[in-house]
Amino acid sequence: MSYKFDTVKVRGGYNSRQHNYSVGIPVYATAAFDFDGFDHFNSLRAGERLGFLYSRVGNPTVAALEARVAQLDGGSAAVAFASGMAAVSNTLLAVSGGNGRILSTKQIYGGTFDLENDVFPSIGVNFDFIDHDSSIEEWQATIKEDTKAIFVESISNPSARLLDIEALAEIAHKHQIPLIVDNTFATPYLFRPLEHGADIVIYSATKALNGHGNAIGGVVVEGKPFDWTEEKYPQLFKKYWVARDLDNNPRSFIEAFPQLPFAAFLRTKYLAYFGAALSPYDAQLILIGIETLSERVSKQVRNARKIVEYLDSRSDAVSWISYPEHKDSPYKALADKYFPDGAGTVFTFGFKGNDEQINKLIDSIRLFGFQANVGDARSLLINSPKTTHGELNPEELEAAKIRPETIRLSIGLEDADDLIADLEQAFAQALEI
Template identity: 55%
Template sequence: MANVLEKTAYRFDTQRLRAGYEPKEHNYAVSPPIYQTTAYDFRDVEHAKALFGIREAGNLYTRIGNPTVSVLEQRVAALDGASGAIALASGMAAISYTLLNIAEGGGRILTSPYLYGGSADSFKKIYPKFGITIDYAKNIENPEKLSDEITPDTKAIYVESISNPSAVLLDIDAIARVAHEHGIPLIVDNTIATPYLYNPIAHGADIVIYSATKGLAGHGNVIAGLILESGKFNWQTDKFPQFSEKYYTLRDINDNNRSFLEVFPEAPFTSRVRFNYLNYFGAALSPFDAYLVLLGLETLSERIAKQVQNAKALAEYLNTHESVEWVRYPGLKGSPYYDLAERDFPRGVGGVLAFGFKGTTAQRETFLNSVKLFHYHVNIGDVRSLIVNSPQTTHGELESYEKKIADIPENLIRISAGLEDVSDLIADLEQAFKKART
């Protein structure tokens, strides 16, 4: 139940294998066991009182905490340098619980126009019905002007570190400074980058979100999400009264009601998500799915490094192709985001790129129908290479004017580079281009 994180000096590649897990505490099992149980016996009545009173760390019920899930939470928190983490049943659950937790009771979220289609559509359809207004920033790429778009009711700024599908990069450091000047947190969806390529907390982010379905797990076999917090943001302000609200369920041994800030001073945000939103909305990650994400993390560095290598080679190939109108990949010289990529992404800018197909709609569809090695579907971050026409699929929820704001033209095709030999991937694209032209 409690999320007590390791604080060691181990480096990234050691943490992805070892953080949050001590074999001697689990019958010396080398791999974290799958604790496939609904609930946990109490030693005695006093033990039950201590657990329910949050005076002792332990497990009560798998909906709010499970040993396998806890290892995942602690491991990703260690990789990101976070003070707290919570794993959930999907990336969308991570987004929704984050925004509801921050803007509870109403408020505004200032966001980037460069977002995953599901995020953008939910911002339009769902949150306004809960009193939360989403404002799309006109100056997200000009942080010096961003202050003009923050209102007294703005509760947070929300961005993606590498956007889906166009791989837009933002100056996260500058945006964080603006957010903090106004006493609001910066939320960063770091799904494409993963902590291997980018650490949002080190650049000023207060909350980090992952769809662990993608690069973190990396094998296209699990749906999962994570929320992490930096432990640095001051939630004890009039703008966020919910964190100072005292609850009977958090009472001390003398029956004094307490707040999340009092009980969980290092991780009030994720703890509040756990005991309020996860507890009662119930998007719990199963132990088996947590185990699958843990397996994926064990090869995170090698997978992402190879995907970056393949993505860059594919971008360079496409950049000079006669059937390609443009290529969007920050690792290409000439990209408007190349300088940011060089400054903030020393290990590369991920495995996702986009290009504009030069030709008719019919030719574009023939091209997509002709690929043999690429998988045509909507996931990203898989070990297999994937391809999709985002404007008609992942961003098909967006109306024409919304696609224009997000700079998603109808001829955009997104690639998520996998681990195959890049020569085979290029050959597959080439034969598909030829069929589209004939």
């Protein structure tokens, strides 16, 4: 039976009958699982029977999270990781197979950019960075012979820039490469990239999926199987002993797991060996968070809209606002098309103050937190160029279009009037007006 989003978010991926009728999803605090004899072990190992061997590779609490997120996104399978960065880095490594190139943009999370720009080239995988606002023809022209994937954020960090995901998916598929979308800021409540042609979706579950700032985690969702080619992705076609069948015949991941080859490969070769496994304790916290995803995000969107309206009225303190629904936003048409329920709860504005006054603004806030997280139930504010994007040098910040006066807001569940009052008093103190 296929249930609607709000039913899946509280029920998906878990059947109490399989867990001693426990209503709350239990934390399976165990490293390993007993095998009920050799045949049991062998059928688990060969993937012939569902079950668990060792918590670095799979755990029932973590599996409930994986199944729930996969269902929310309309995917065929998901793999959880210990952080959003582990989800991003392992996915990009697995798709590259350790060589070739990936097409991305500089207007993304600073940690991801530094990973792509500095770390990946040191291990033989290169990135081509295109300006986020390039035309689709320019994106297409940047795809090279050995490009293995396009990687983008559906709502970019920090400035909430949008992309035409359907057009990007079309050119990716024309070149027989997958489109990978980091959907952290949107969450599957506001946007489901697989429904618009993307092939793989990544989350930092630390953010709005969890929503309470009390766990670090990441999830990768595979959509309906992409049409992988052996020439470009030999890693999925190679026969591995580790994927052998019950009769010990080595198999490829395409052969052994035709409905979810990428997720199975990612789990077996990357999650298992690089070892960034999500703790079941954190998985439980994220699962509890997801139960209120729609209620939280819809109110946070309403609050964000009120705050944008307030900022709009403060031309004495605010030089620009980068929120996709804003009347001046170049992304307004994309917001209308792809984000009917709201274009997120995180956005930036330009503060009309010098460096010292920006510091004063940050020091003056009382209700907003000053912290490097987003999607939390509590609102927070940060000056991105020095913090969340502090990995970028001044030239890189300019290329990423993150101006020095940028303030990023993540809007929470408080009363919007109190948030506005906090901004008001902080503006007054910082600008002495």
